[in-house]
Amino acid sequence: MSNADTAAVDRPDEEVVTYERRGTVAVVTLNRPEYRNAQNSKVTYALDAAFTRAVDDDEVKVIVLAGNGRHFCAGHDIGTPGRDVDESFERKAVIWWDHTRKQGVDRRLAREAEVYLGMCRRWREIPKPMIAMVQGACIAGGLMLAWSCDFIVAADDAFFADPVVRMGIPGVEFFAHPWVMNPRAAKEFLYTGDRFTAERARDLGMVNHVVPRAELEAETLAIAERISQMPSFGLALTKKAINQAEDLQGMRSGMDSVFGLHHAAHAHNAEVGVDSLAGMDARAMRDSNAGNGR
Template structure:
């Protein structure tokens, strides 16, 4: 079964639901429409008793370039139904109130909601997995990366201490997390494997087959056992401070936005998508 169109495609591959971000023209940059389409697809997969494992993919050359901060389809001013947090609509609000309300729902809240899905999720990553793209991969339980995959959280260039779903110290370890944030530099799939962030690294032409084979192996385990094992590991991460740490850093994230707005009249510190891309190229030289 395959359903095309829109920001997200949904396919069934036996016991596997393949959920594909479908904005390849913009390297699958995440606007709010995509966020809610992903949530619809994940909910559908969770409710389908014949689905045992969910695979998250990105159409085209890249997994995800992060948050949509400048495409013609950016919809930050659009109201969507709130599902992740019980908070007011951001659209009639102003200043920090507006940004905090939106980002608590569509970024931090949604990522936490997806992390807690009772079915195992596997990210299938190729090309760019940048900033907000990291969040989408990190909420998955396993990550399979193509050899051409690269990762980065460069938002410190905006004066912001990391993306909203601040899992860095738990996913990367404190010292690598600091290096990734302090430099904003990309790191490749092989290093991601060496530090334990991804489970497998394979040639690009083997990415889908390897990911689906892994998903099939996981799907053979008892569904309730998988749900309990997933919850057990997540609870232990939270006991190690992950959830409370995210809450604290989310506040710092918005202090940075507010500071930028005060000193430059731009919550992103004057850096749009093109400027961030130029900075990344300069840092690589």
């Protein structure tokens, strides 16, 4: 492609995230299509490296987050061969000890405070506009990635769901639900675990635009190009202003309180059941949520 600056962000033999610059727009793409772009720790840190690269490039004005293949992201990796929950990682979002040396809640909280909640908060503060370009599934952990962006452009085949209440867990770690949609809709979203269509998500204010699948990339890049006409510092200050307003409405403190409930649920599952996920694997979660569109 013209004006493309492409390079590996992770392992050269298997790029879990790719980076491409198209003029003033950096396109960061999740690249595990065979697993519906499920997010493991390698993906988290590859995303962080790509976002940092885009922020450090003065020619980049806007960042687009995409997913390769049929789906944007089907959530956290809870069952692929690349699941790396037991591996150490570089800590960049929070200062905490290595989770692999710990047990129980100590272990889970240390990891999730970094690779999920902490990283999504870090990305929310990126001083350049970020657009999530979503097709197909945007489920659970995929929501967190899209919600870290400033807004969402969705294909007409996109659907959104957070089915983790089936595990007894009150929503994913980056608990933005009452802020990206209204509280009553957030309750329905979580209580039922149903898939919300792109049109329903737009009606609730979670999605900005819904476009035909074949036009998703062109429409998203056109919006990015329009934003690129604005001065970078003005965009950065505007983003900070709106983020601060959300936090004054309780978003950050709300996330902190729900993160505690999230880990109470994990601990309860581990105490009374077979594991912290209530015995649910990727297939069970997928099958339980299939076909429930609203």
